[in-house]
Amino acid sequence: MNYQHHDIGGCPIDLPVGKVVCVGRNYADHIEELNNETPQQPLLFMKPSDALCDVSQPIEIPVGLGTCHNELEIAVLIAQTLKNADVESCEAAVWGVGLGLDLTLRDLQSQLKAKGLPWERAKSFDQSCPVSRFVPSSSIESISNLSFSLTVNSEVRQVGDCTLMLWSIPELLSAISYVFTLRPGDVVLTGTPKGVGPLKSNDQLSLDLDNHFKTTTSVV
Template identity: 65%
Template sequence: MEYFHKDINGQPIQLPVGKVVCVGRNYVDHVKELNNEVPDTPLLFMKPSTSLCDVNAGVTLPADTLGSCHNELEIAILIKSPLKNASQSDCQSAIWGVGLALDLTLRDLQSKLKSKGLPWERAKSFDGACPVSGFTEIHNVADLQALSFSLEVNQQLKQQGDTSLMMWGVYSLLSQISEVFTLLPGDIVLTGTPKGVGPLFANDELCLRLDKHFSINSKVQGEK
């Protein structure tokens, strides 16, 4: 099924589908969880538009891969206007809305690639690697730095985060990203994941929740 941006009511958003810019290691608890070094600047990587899919339609694990596919729940920011070398105040007016996304990660493959000093794309950028929710418009969000979100797997809380705990806040991230990659209308920025990542399995039941805004029930469909 072809992906397109939607609001939380399922209505199409009139923006093109673009790239996904991801931020790694933005929550200290997750950095410690994976025994990584705390970065001095935001760690950036990208997923292509072909990684995007609607989380409401289910999560599909890639077939013929060795090792586990981990959940990484993140706040997703949908961009509505171009950002290049932007100030933080410029970034505030360039956001269409806020949603949730899973940065699916083939963890064993990622670890193997990292050990050899190689890029992560094979582990993070495959088709369907970014299931994303609908977006709530930015004017409905009182404070981007006071958003609580969580992931339950089979009715058990696995991840719980709050944007107040980010090492770099949303506007700071967008500003710094825009110094490296021009952000275009329809691009999505994933802002990092809190601790609690772990393997997903076929038939797992998922509940993604952005407190005070929406919750979504989904299911892991198995391999494709």
């Protein structure tokens, strides 16, 4: 099934489906749980458009490649081109926000990192970025003051708060725009808090974005 961005009411959003720019290590607690170094600037990587899929549809985990971890993040949908943009102008370029899973083949990622190789095989495979519907920014008081959570089999696994980010969403968008031009229809994943862990067949997931929505999905 071809992916298309949808609003919170289920209506298609009139934007193309672009790339996904991801931010690593944007929460101190997640940096600590994986024993990583704190970056001096945002750690960026990308997923292709084929990574995007609807999070409400059952999640398929690649077979035979080791554990696949959940990483729940605020997903930002871009509506206007951002290139070399200052922080103050970035929020106006946002169509809205939702939630996204940066599915990560952790065993494979560790093997690749140990050899000094890129992570794409572990993070950028097809359907590695299930995303929710998007809440328009006009309905949100501040995109820099949102909380979110992931529950797996009725147990809370991740809780995040934008106020605890090392770099705020506008700061991230500005920094990204100096490296990769952001185009309408692109999605930015803004980093995951602590609580990453393995997903397995038949897991039941619930994703909650503040008071805006709750959506459920499962792992096949």
